[in-house]
Amino acid sequence: MIINLDMQSDIPIYTQLMNQIIEGIAHGDLQPGEALPSVRGLASDIGVNLHTVNKAYTMLKQEGFIQIHRQKGVVIQPDGMPEITPEYELKQYNQLKPIIAEAICRGMSEEQMLDITEQIYREISTPRKENDQ
Amino acid sequence: MIINLDMQSDIPIYTQLMNQIIEGIAHGDLQPGEALPSVRGLASDIGVNLHTVNKAYTMLKQEGFIQIHRQKGVVIQPDGMPEITPEYELKQYNQLKPIIAEAICRGMSEEQMLDITEQIYREISTPRKENDQ
Amino acid sequence: MIINLDMQSDIPIYTQLMNQIIEGIAHGDLQPGEALPSVRGLASDIGVNLHTVNKAYTMLKQEGFIQIHRQKGVVIQPDGMPEITPEYELKQYNQLKPIIAEAICRGMSEEQMLDITEQIYREISTPRKENDQ
Amino acid sequence: MIINLDMQSDIPIYTQLMNQIIEGIAHGDLQPGEALPSVRGLASDIGVNLHTVNKAYTMLKQEGFIQIHRQKGVVIQPDGMPEITPEYELKQYNQLKPIIAEAICRGMSEEQMLDITEQIYREISTPRKENDQ
DNA sequence: GTGGTCTAGACCACT
DNA sequence: GTGGTCTAGACCACA
Structure with a gap:
């Protein structure tokens, strides 16, 4: 999964991150149950602040696209994606x-x-x- | 032309204004050549600062949707809308x-x-x- | 002498007028001593406000490009153009x-x-x- | 890079600022990729309001002379200056x-x-x- | 009366 | 601490 950020964009980086992860899920790159990099790992990989990655993950969790476990780390929602509400x-x-x-x-x-x-x-x-x- | 703003939205007011004007043009409520309210007039009508309206108008002008005449006021672009570039x-x-x-x-x-x-x-x-x- | 104004330009109309008259002189369309239209005449010809034409004429006079006589009207400076100061x-x-x-x-x-x-x-x-x- | 403004000039301050920055780039004082002062920093340095600096920066960004990074600040366009269009x-x-x-x-x-x-x-x-x- | 510019000061989002 | 947005209020140039 390749993350491609535009630091000059007027779109917040955490939003770009969310979008790319959602696109990864939609495209099948990220399968339900699959593990995502840790906050620290991803932050250092793509060269952004910890808080930025954290915010993206937190919002994805709120919307139901991922699960965050204290020990196991972050995984793509295995129990079904959010519905069309x-x-x-x-x-x-x-x-x-x-x-x-x-x-x-x-x-x-x-x-x-x-x-x-x-x-x-x-x-x-x-x-x-x-x-x- | 009714302007409907959501002051609680995370979308900037000037963006909401731009969108509503573009939608008005697309829908035919605002015809090419038609005059728009003055910056100050619209600002007081919808209860926002004149700079907010000004920013929306200026950006719409830059994108080619409207013309701003010296002292004559603002009109919907009469010389053809922006193209699909x-x-x-x-x-x-x-x-x-x-x-x-x-x-x-x-x-x-x-x-x-x-x-x-x-x-x-x-x-x-x-x-x-x-x-x- | 054809006057070509752009009402959408961010250049003041009186400045555009001045520029066009200066260009007319430089190009030889307007010869020294030649009469220019009256303020009223020009204003109605090109469809702008009296004050606008008046301002252009007044500034051209200040810079020495034209002479304004109460009776004779407006003429291109016959006594030599302004110098390179x-x-x-x-x-x-x-x-x-x-x-x-x-x-x-x-x-x-x-x-x-x-x-x-x-x-x-x-x-x-x-x-x-x-x-x- | 020394900024020299004429507060009495009829040229808007933000335009003077833009011109001086463009001249700085042309002269080599400002190299591509080089950081510019923050909006607030420059504003207080030259004694103008932050909105005035912001307007100059925003217009320079639109024309492609600088980039504005989210929270990283402002840099001279490193990816090539605007072309001759x-x-x-x-x-x-x-x-x-x-x-x-x-x-x-x-x-x-x-x-x-x-x-x-x-x-x-x-x-x-x-x-x-x-x-x- | 119109838009253009500038100031002062505030709050927020982002990193 | 950065830029982004918004407000309130002022003066000026233009027509």
């Missing part, structure tokens, strides 16, 4: 709305918009071959 | 990726994802009825 | 410095910089009328 | 045109004009001596 649907709606609105302003057709969405969906969800790693 | 496509990709990744994690099917996108696209792009004005 | 040289230096500094930052060679300057000089100074200079 | 060329043309037009009006010869340009170019681009640091 009404709260989540609302959050997703509010995230998508401004993106789609800008696309419409710029003249993007519904077909183009759906194509891009489909393309990204497939790009993420295509699992790696098992011998990839 | 490679930079925009990249930005949009980076915005959509984490949203779709989370959706996949939560078990949303490609079909569901496309349905939601299509639904939002149509909701926004549906122009207001002509007798609305 | 030390004050002017300093002003010009301060105007050019940031432009050239940015050019250097962007990797423009000295030769390119001089080429552009020469090209603009010739473009402006090419007189329309044969008896010019 | 068509937009930049047009901007430069529009900046130079009125300056050269006035020079022509005042009787400055093409040779003089080019000499001054060359002189400023060399003055700025002359790198500081290597033992300066």
Whole structure:
């Protein structure tokens, strides 16, 4: 699992970390039950502050994507990923709305918009071959 | 044009303002060439500081959605909206990726994802009825 | 003499007006002694406020490019253009410095910089009328 | 790097700041990757409000001359300065045109004009001596 | 009356 | 301690 951070981005590093881990899960790089690096290990690996990694892990735990055990460390949620709740649907709606609105302003057709969405969906969800790693 | 701000949101007010104006344009509430309220007028209307409105207007101007005339005020870009540039496509990709990744994690099917996108696209792009004005 | 104003520019309209008149003189469109439109006439021609034209004329007069007579109206300075004073040289230096500094930052060679300057000089100074200079 | 502001000038302080930083880069005083003072530090050093410095930094960032790292501070763009784009060329043309037009009006010869340009170019681009640091 | 600029001072998010 | 955001209030240039 390769973490790719942009220190110049206006997106907080802990958010970038969360996104990359979620993408790793979606893509199949990170399997349920699989162990994640320790806070200290990951922090030194990617060269960021302990607190930053900790914040990302804590928020992922709150949302149910990972479990944090005192002894065993951090693992991808083995007991099923978070569900599609009404709260989540609302959050997703509010995230998508401004993106789609800008696309419409710029003249993007519904077909183009759906194509891009489909393309990204497939790009993420295509699992790696098992011998990839 | 009704502006609806959430002062408790972690999204900056000026960003919410930008999004609402872009959505207004996409939806047809704000027509190219149409005048927007003055910085001070809008600020007092929605109960925020004039600098906050100013920042939103300035950024919208930089992105090409509006024009700011010397002393004449602010108008929706009459000379054509911003285009779909490679930079925009990249930005949009980076915005959509984490949203779709989370959706996949939560078990949303490609079909569901496309349905939601299509639904939002149509909701926004549906122009207001002509007798609305 | 065609006046071409950009109402969206961040350059004040009176400054644009001044620049265009100075360019007109440099180019030979406006000959020394030649009459300029009245404040009212020009203002209505180009669709700007009386005060704006007045300010441009007043500043051009202060710098010695035009004369304003109560009865005869406005004429291009017939008694010789302003000189190259030390004050002017300093002003010009301060105007050019940031432009050239940015050019250097962007990797423009000295030769390119001089080429552009020469090209603009010739473009402006090419007189329309044969008896010019 | 010495910042020299004219509080009486009609040029906005943030613009003067931008110009001085760009000149510092062009002159080699500020090397790519080099750190700039923090917003608050510079503001108190030069006796202006932090928002004024912030505006200058933000605009320099937008134009690509500097990078603003999350919490690490501000550095001169290490990944290559902005290019000479068509937009930049047009901007430069529009900046130079009125300056050269006035020079022509005042009787400055093409040779003089080019000499001054060359002189400023060399003055700025002359790198500081290597033992300066 | 419009936007542009500047100040002073505050709170927050991030690392 | 860093930049990001917001507020309150002021003065100026422009038209």
